[in-house]
Every structure is written in C-alpha cells, then in structure tokens.
Amino acid sequence: VRTRFHGLRTLARGAVRPPDNDSAFLLDVHRRAVPQERMARYDDTYPVDIVIVGAGAGGGTLAQRLARRGWKVVVLEKGPFWDPDSDWVSDEAGSHKLYRTEERIIGGTDPVELGKNNSGHGVGGSMVHYAGYCPRFHPSDFEVRTRDGVGEDWPISYEDLKPHYERLELELPVAGEYWPWGDPHRYPHTAHPIAGGAEIAVEGARRLGIEMRVGPVGITNGSFGNRPHCIYRGYCLQGCKVNAKASPLVTHIPDAIEHGAEIRADCMASSIELDESSGRVNGVRYIGDGVERFQHAEAVAVCGYSIETPRLLLNSTSRRFPQGLANNDDQVGRCVMVQGAPQIAGRFAEELRMYKAPPPEISSEQFYETEQTRGFVRGFSIQTVGPLPIDWARHVLADGHWGPALREYMRDYNHWYTLGALSELLPLSENRVTVVSDVTDSNGIPVARMDYSQCDNDRRNIASAKRTIHDILEAAGAQDILTIDRYAHLVGGCRMGSDPQRSVVDSDQRVWEVPNLFIADGSVMLTQGSANPAITIMALASRLAERLDLKRLDAQASRPRPRRVPLPPLIRAGGA
Amino acid sequence: MARIDFRQAGHLPNNRSGGQPGSPDELPRQRNGVTPQMHGRYPDYNVLDEVEHWDRETRQVVMARVEHLPPIRLFTTPEAQTLGAFCDRVMAQGREPKIPVLNLIDAKLFSGKREGYRYDDMPDDAETFRRVSQGLDAAARQHGARAFLGASHDVQDAVIQAFADGTLHGEVWDDLPPSKAWQVVMREVLSAFYSHPWAWNEIGFGGPAYPRGFARLGVGQRESWEAVPAFERDPVNDTHARHVEGT
Numbered sequence: 013v014r015t016r017f018h019g020l021r022t023l024a025r026g027a028v029r030p031p032d033n034d035s036a037f038l039l040d041v042h043r044r045a046v047p048q049e050r051m052a053r054y055d056d057t058y059p060v061d062i063v064i065v066g067a068g069a070g071g072g073t074l075a076q077r078l079a080r081r082g083w084k085v086v087v088l089e090k091g092p093f094w095d096p097d098s099d100w101v102s103d104e105a106g107s108h109k110l111y112r113t114e115e116r117i118i119g120g121t122d123p124v125e126l127g128k129n130n131s132g133h134g135v136g137g138s139m140v141h142y143a144g145y146c147p148r149f150h151p152s153d154f155e156v157r158t159r160d161g162v163g164e165d166w167p168i169s170y171e172d173l174k175p176h177y178e179r180l181e182l183e184l185p186v187a188g189e190y191w192p193w194g195d196p197h198r199y200p201h202t203a204h205p206i207a208g209g210a211e212i213a214v215e216g217a218r219r220l221g222i223e224m225r226v227g228p229v230g231i232t233n234g235s236f237g238n239r240p241h242c243i244y245r246g247y248c249l250q251g252c253k254v255n256a257k258a259s260p261l262v263t264h265i266p267d268a269i270e271h272g273a274e275i276r277a278d279c280m281a282s283s284i285e286l287d288e289s290s291g292r293v294n295g296v297r298y299i300g301d302g303v304e305r306f307q308h309a310e311a312v313a314v315c316g317y318s319i320e321t322p323r324l325l326l327n328s329t330s331r332r333f334p335q336g337l338a339n340n341d342d343q344v345g346r347c348v349m350v351q352g353a354p355q356i357a358g359r360f361a362e363e364l365r366m367y368k369a370p371p372p373e374i375s376s377e378q379f380y381e382t383e384q385t386r387g388f389v390r391g392f393s394i395q396t397v398g399p400l401p402i403d404w405a406r407h408v409l410a411d412g413h414w415g416p417a418l419r420e421y422m423r424d425y426n427h428w429y430t431l432g433a434l435s436e437l438l439p440l441s442e443n444r445v446t447v448v449s450d451v452t453d454s455n456g457i458p459v460a461r462m463d464y465s466q467c468d469n470d471r472r473n474i475a476s477a478k479r480t481i482h483d484i485l486e487a488a489g490a491q492d493i494l495t496i497d498r499y500a501h502l503v504g505g506c507r508m509g510s511d512p513q514r515s516v517v518d519s520d521q522r523v524w525e526v527p528n529l530f531i532a533d534g535s536v537m538l539t540q541g542s543a544n545p546a547i548t549i550m551a552l553a554s555r556l557a558e559r560l561d562l563k564r565l566d567a568q569a570s571r572p573r574p575r576r577v578p579l580p581p582l583i584r585a586g587g588a
Numbered sequence: 589m590a591r592i593d594f595r596q597a598g599h600l601p602n603n604r605s606g607g608q609p610g611s612p613d614e615l616p617r618q619r620n621g622v623t624p625q626m627h628g629r630y631p632d633y634n635v636l637d638e639v640e641h642w643d644r645e646t647r648q649v650v651m652a653r654v655e656h657l658p659p660i661r662l663f664t665t666p667e668a669q670t671l672g673a674f675c676d677r678v679m680a681q682g683r684e685p686k687i688p689v690l691n692l693i694d695a696k697l698f699s700g701k702r703e704g705y706r707y708d709d710m711p712d713d714a715e716t717f718r719r720v721s722q723g724l725d726a727a728a729r730q731h732g733a734r735a736f737l738g739a740s741h742d743v744q745d746a747v748i749q750a751f752a753d754g755t756l757h758g759e760v761w762d763d764l765p766p767s768k769a770w771q772v773v774m775r776e777v778l779s780a781f782y783s784h785p786w787a788w789n790e791i792g793f794g795g796p797a798y799p800r801g802f803a804r805l806g807v808g809q810r811e812s813w814e815a816v817p818a819f820e821r822d823p824v825n826d827t828h829a830r831h832v833e834g835t
Contacts, residue, residue, distance in 0.1 A: 097643075097645075098645060099645075100645070101645050101646040101650075101796070102642065102643065102646040102796035102797055102798040103646050103649055103650055103783070103796055104779075104783060105779055105780075105783035106646070106649035106650070106783075108701060111703075111704055112704055113701065113702050113703055113704035114702075114704065115702065115704075115706060116704060116705050116706070117705075117706055117707075117708050118705045118706070118707055118708065119707070119708035119709075123707055123708075124705075125703075125705055126704045126705040127703045127704025127705055128703065128704070131704055205805060206805070207805040207806070208805065208806045208808065208809065209807075211806070211807065212807065243797070243798070243799070243800075243801025243802070244801055244802045244803070244805060245797035245798055245800075245801045245802055246797065246802070247797070247798070253643070253798045253799075254798070254799075359597050359600065361595040361596070361597075362595075362807045362808045363807075363808050363810065363817070364807065365794070365810065365814075367793060367794055368794070368802040368804075368805050369805050400793075401782040401787065401788065401791060401793050402778060402779050402782045402783060404782075405778040405781070405782045406774075406775065406778055409774055409778060412752070413601060414678050414748065414752055414774070415677065415679070415680045415745070415748070416608060416609050416612065416680040417601040417607065417608055417609055418679075418680070419609075419612065419679070419680050419790075420599065420600065420601055420609035420612075421600065421601070422782070422787075422790070422791050423615075423629050423790060423791050423792075424599075424600060424791075425791040425792065425793060426791070426792050426793075426815075426817075427594070427597075461708070491596070491597035491600075491603070492597050492600045492602050492603055494602075
C-alpha cells in the first residue's frame with residue numbers, strides 16, 4: 013500500500029494546482045506582463061480595508077490572501093509595475109534599474125553593501141532579482157535563546173508557519189529533491205537538472221562525507237499554468253524574462269488583482285498618519301506623479317523590508333510617538349541582520365561554463381545547527397552561486413588580483429565553479445537602521461542609515477564556512493581557489509516579541525500600542541538561520557492574513573462579506 | 589607560439605612564482621570579432637555573431653555599448669587623463685583596441701546612476717573619482733614623479749598596488765579611506781569593462797541567452813555556437829576545416 017501510494021504521489025508531482033491561488037493561470041500565454049486591464053481603482057478618499065506599503069514578498073502575499081477573503085486592498089509600491097518583456101534584459105549591467113539605488117548611508121565596522129546585493133524596487137520586490145532558493149527555516153531557528161543562549165526565542169514556533177510553507181511551496185512552486193534537514197519534507201516539483209560544475213561539487217562533497225542535494229528553488233520544472241519551463245539561461249539575478257522563476261509579481265499579484273486589489277505602482281509612501289485621539293492609524297501619505305496624496309484606510313500593513321520599514325516608521329512622527337511611530341521604546345531599526353555570504357571558486361581541468369543553468373542548483377544544510385566542537389554557536393549552509401562576468405571580476409579582484417593577473421583569471425572563466433555559504437550572523441542591538449535628517453531623497457524624505465558590525469561568533473562562523481567549502485572544492489580536484497567575502501539578505505529591524513519593551517510588533521505582527529498597524533516583511537524576524545528568507549517572509553504574511561481573517565485580530569470594526577469570484581478559465585489566450 | 593595546456597592550471601597567477609601571468613601575447617590573435625588588445629583564448633568566437641538570437645531590448649542595451657562612444661561630460665580634461673591612465677593600467681589595456689572604460693563610467697555617473705549605498709566616511713561616487721584622480725597624482729609625487737599621468741609603469745604599478753592594499757597616505761588620502769575608495773572605483777571599472785561584448789569574446793562568455801536559453805549544461809559540453817578554445821584543435825588539420833589553407 014505504501015509503495016502504491018508513493019507511486020501515485022510521484023505521478024501527480026507537478027500536476028497539483030494550488031487550491032486558492034490562480035496567479036499562474038491568470039498570466040497571459042503570449043506576453044509576460046501581468047494583465048492589469050481589470051484592476052480595481054480606489055479613490056484616495058475611500059477608506060479601503062487595508063493599505064499595504066510595498067509589493068514584495070510580504071506585501072504581495074498579504075495582498076493576495078486578503079483580497080481573496082474579500083478585503084478591499086490598495087498596495088502602494090515605490091517602484092514600477094514591471095513588464096518583463098520590455099523592461100528587463102538578459103544582461104548584467106543593463107539590469108541596474110531592478111535594484112533600489114537611491115541614496116542610503118552605511119556605517120559600522122563591517123558595513124553592508126546595499127542596492128544590487130539585497131534591495132528590491134518595483135512590483136515583486138527583491139524577489140525579482142533573488143537567486144531563487146526557497147529553503148524553509150529549521151525548527152531550531154525559532155528557539156535559539158533556549159538552545160544556544162544567543163539572540164531571542166520567537167513568540168511563534170515552526171509549527172505555526174509549517175502549513176503556510178506547504179501552501180507556498182505549491183504556489184511558487186518549489187522544485188527540489190527530498191529534504192532531509194530541519195523538518196524533513198518533500199517538494200511539489202521534481203529537482204531541476206544540474207550543470208557540470210554542480211556535479212563535480214556534489215562528488216567532492218561526497219568524498220568528505222558531506223551531502224549536497226538539488227534545490228530547493230522557486231523555479232517551475234515543466235510549465236505551470238501559463239508560466240513556461242525554465243530555459244537555463246543563468247540570468248536569475250537579472251529578473252526572469254521567462255516567468256519561470258517565482259516572485260510575487262507572477263505568483264501572487266495576478267490573483268490579488270483578480271480579486272479586487274489595486275496595485276498602485278510608482279507611489280512612494282512618506283508617512284503613516286496617526287489619529288491622536290483614537291491612537292489608530294487612518295491612512296498613508298504618499299507621493300505619486302510628483303504630487304502628495306493621502307490614502308484613507310481602516311488598517312495599514314508596512315511591507316517595505318528591513319531598511320524602508322524602519323525608515324517609514326521613524327519618519328512618521330506624532331504627539332504620541334515623537335521619536336517615530338512604534339518607537340517609544342527605542343526598538344525600531346534595532347537588530348537588523350545580514351548573513352555572511354563568502355563565495356569560494358575552484359578551478360577545474362574541464363570547461364564548466366558556470367554562466368549556464370540557474371545560479372541556484374545544489375545546497376547542503378548539514379552544518380546548519382550548532383555543533384559544540386566548532387567553537388561557535390549556530391551554523392551555515394552551502395549553496396551554488398553562478399557569477400556572470402562582472403560578478404566574477406569582483407570575485408577575482410577581492411582575491412587580490414588586478415591588471416594582467418585579473419585579465420588572466422577572467423580569461424579562465426569557463427573553467428571555474430563557485431560555491432557560496434550563508435552563515436547565520438547573530439542579532440545585535442547596536443546593528444541598527446536610523447534616519448539621517450540632513451540627507452534627503454528626491455522627494456525630500458530623510459534617507460536611511462544602516463550600521464553593521466560583526467561579533468566574534470559571526471567571524472568564527474564565516475571562517476568555518478569558508479574552510480568547509482575550500483575543503484569541498486579541493487576534494488573535487490580544484491587546481492586553484494579564489495575567495496571573496498560578502499553579505500547576503502536583510503532581515504530584522506522591527507522584530508516581533510512577547511515583551512513590548514524589547515520588540516516592535518507582537519506575535520500577530522501588530523505594532524504594540526497601535527491596534528490597526530501591522531508589519532508583514534522580513535523586518536519582523538528575530539533570527540535568520542542560514543536559510544534564504546524569501547519563503548519565510550511569505551509564510552509570515554500568509555499567517556498574518558489568516559489571523560486577520562479569523563478575526564483573531566480586529567483590525568476593522570466591520571468588514572464586507574467575502575465576495576464569490578468565479579474561477580478563471582484554465583488558459584487565456586491573448587486577444588482570444 | 590608555445591602551446592599552453594589549459595587542462596592544467598600552470599598559467600594562473602597563484603600557481604606561478606611571482607604571482608604574475610605570462611604575457612598575453614603568447615595567446616593567439618583574435619581572428620573573428622574584437623577582443624581588447626586582440627588576444628584571447630577563443631580566437632574564432634564573436635558573441636556579436638549571435639545578436640539576431642537575442643531579444644530586442646537586450647540587443648539595444650548591449651549594442652549601444654559597442655556602437656556609441658559616450659563623450660566625457662562629468663570629468664574635467666586633466667581628471668579624465670589621469671583616470672584614463674589609471675583605467676588603462678589597472679585593466680592592462682596597453683594598446684588599441686581598448687574598451688572605453690572611463691567613457692562608460694563617466695556616462696553612468698553623469699546620468700545620476702548610483703549603486704544604492706554610500707559609506708558614511710565617503711563622498712558621493714563622482715566626487716570619489718575626482719579625489720582619487722588627485723590622490724593618484726599625490727601618490728605618484730611621493731615616488732618622485734611629476735604626476736600619475738606620464739609616470740613610468742613601475743611608479744604607476746607601485747601606486748596602484750598601494751591603492752589596492754589600502755596603504756596610500758598623505759594629502760587626499762588623509763581624508764579619503766583608500767580601501768573603500770578602491771572598492772568604489774574598481775566596482776565601476778570592472779562593471780564597465782566586463783559589460784562590453786569585446787570582453788565577452790576574450791573570456792568565451794556565452795552572452796545574452798533569451799529567448800534561446802542553454803541546453804548543454806554538462807562537464808565539457810557547449811552549445812553549437814559557443815566558443816571553441818584555442819589549442820583544442822590540431823592546427824594542421826584545422827586549416828583544412830576552416831578553409832583558410834595557405835593564408
């Protein structure tokens with residue numbers, strides 16, 4: 013019986029349609045842009061049920077979930093509503109516009125480069141240019157204080173997010189081999205083929221007793237609705253022109269629009285307005301077409317990610333919150349985190365051409381958990397990275413080569429393969445986002461400053477990760493090895509907690525002291541594990557939507573009844 | 589011309605005494621298309637032969653780099669000369685054809701494009717370039733030269749190595765952290781150089797791949813149109829195969 017059940021499950025793999033998200037089927041067959049002809053338009057003066065600031069992993073997911081449940085939703089997004097056909101290119105330097113490149117200041121002893129590295133712009137957010145890795149957090153990530161005596165325990169557990177992970181893995185969809193680490197689980201789509209370099213790395217790791225598996229990546233394997241199969245062109249970080257890679261732009265925004273959400277692009281939120289008498293927020297001030305406007309709303313959710321969310325709160329001052337909204341306990345912006353992400357490249361006799369196949373291919377979470385013998389707590393994961401020429405040049409430069417030596421390494425590009433680590437760096441209170449009052453953006457809004465410094469545990473973790481990857485590449489037969497130190501991802505800055513004095517939001521992601529203000533992005537995270545944060549950000553937004561709808565949270569006095577919306581046809585040909 | 593075995597890694601700087609590569613003049617001259625200084629490992633590969641297979645938007649962006657030489661608008665003439673000499677030396681572009689690195693950087697900075705972050709102890713990127721221009725002259729003077737421009741290659745190399753090591757000091761460098769300035773300047777230099785199709789020819793990069801994609805992903809595999817490395821063919825029979833016998 014077991015075998016038969018397993019056989020049926022395997023047969024059904026990739027054929028299961030997510031039960032409550034039709035995004036992939038609402039896209040057009042003949043063009044990549046999200047159809048917007050039927051999108052609702054709300055008047056600024058109409059108090060919608062919720063205004064969501066930011067259309068990335070958190071905001072996109074929250075909008076879809078709430079719109080499905082009949083909420084009237086307006087999403088304000090600073091950047092454009094991308095059309096992958098006309099806006100994106102198959103080119104590194106030409107993809108500059110995908111990144112948030114307005115001024116921000118970085119400081120601390122280990123400053124973190126922003127922009128291309130971790131900051132999104134436009135509908136879809138930074139998932140538009142993330143590599144595509146979608147690993148779940150481990151159960152241990154939610155209780156690091158109890159287990160390891162560092163950081164903070166989350167006020168929720170892995171079990172609270174697990175059903176949302178499972179739902180999202182169907183929606184993105186996630187492809188990969190059976191996952192033995194953390195809470196073991198399988199993925200709805202089978203693993204993608206891997207390129208030659210990854211085969212060599214898997215074998216090198218095996219010789220050292222290290223297991224690497226294919227996936228998990230948010231890239232459809234086979235066509236999925238009207239999203240075509242991946243063509244393995246290697247430009248995941250430049251925006252997927254194919255629509256094969258998951259981002260909210262293709263996974264949640266189409267369904268949100270179909271259910272009455274308005275995505276208002278090119279609109280920069282400048283402040284959230286508080287009604288001093290009731291202590292509730294009543295809308296968001298924003299700049300669209302160069303004009304200041306104000307959208308009335310019954311509730312507000314901020315989804316601007318770890319830098320823009322604190323910035324918006326700190327720039328929203330009032331009599332009740334003179335130091336910035338939600339900041340009376342001086343917690344906004346604190347404990348912002350990044351992952352250590354060194355990359356180590358090995359040189360091999362054969363041509364490997366690492367620009368082919370998606371950068372996310374294989375990974376290992378064997379070193380994810382604390383091992384006392386290593387001399388530091390928490391751990392790291394190992395993943396493929398496939399640098400294109402400009403990134404490869406920065407890698408070579410970082411190893412100390414310029415001039416003729418740099419040109420020589422660059423000419424050798426096709427013989428190299430690169431692995432990267434994600435090292436869990438610990439939350440530190442002095443790592444913080446603030447606003448700089450005397451530096452303003454083009455709209456006159458004070459810009460953000462991010463200070464970041466590592467602690468000893470962080471340095472030991474990164475050093476251990478680099479050694480491990482070095483060993484894998486050597487075991488695989490590398491003839492030369494080059495290393496670059498860098499960071500990846502942003503989380504924290506408005507963390508959730510059970511103590512109002514040490515957190516910004518409660519376990520329902522509701523801002524302490526403001527009953528109808530929520531935060532639904534990576535900034536609420538207390539720790540980050542060594543997993544890429546995208547799917548966890550989505551899962552948190554998905555959970556928040558569920559709790560809002562179950563009336564566990566009374567964001568609104570009264571809510572309209574959910575509308576019945578007919579299912580769209582399976583295939584919609586353009587113009588037909 | 590000595591035959592180099594690229595299955596081995598003896599040509600790589602880390603595997604050579606002194607840490608410097610052999611002369612690129614040991615490599616074949618480019619026979620198809622252009623590479624910077626016309627040497628490379630894929631003499632018959634020209635990524636621009638594939639332009640018709642690229643989507644229109646990508647084609648426009650990439651071809652603009654080849655077809656239009658942006659004028660210098662941001663930097664003054666003396667700044668442009670000093671920075672141009674620096675770009676040539678740091679990218680080992682000793683002779684034509686050269687990728688116009690400084691023109692591409694000037695165009696980007698002039699248009700107001702930035703990278704989305706500024707170190708708290710650094711000025712705006714454009715101002716960083718200006719101060720680096722002054723700082724290169726200051727450092728060259730410390731070596732007894734009149735300026736960076738026109739200094740001997742030994743002096744220029746010593747200045748650049750100190751810049752890379754973060755050990756420049758005095759005058760401009762007392763206010764401008766050299767390591768961060770190196771990061772900012774080289775980020776732009778490398779982005780400009782390796783965004784250019786001539787550099788892709790030199791390194792055998794497949795280039796834009798939409799909507800065609802890649803199908804041959806395995807060890808040692810390549811698409812029918814991808815670069816064939818030099819020395820992989822027998823040079824005697826090769827002249828038959830390529831119909832260039834007797835030339």
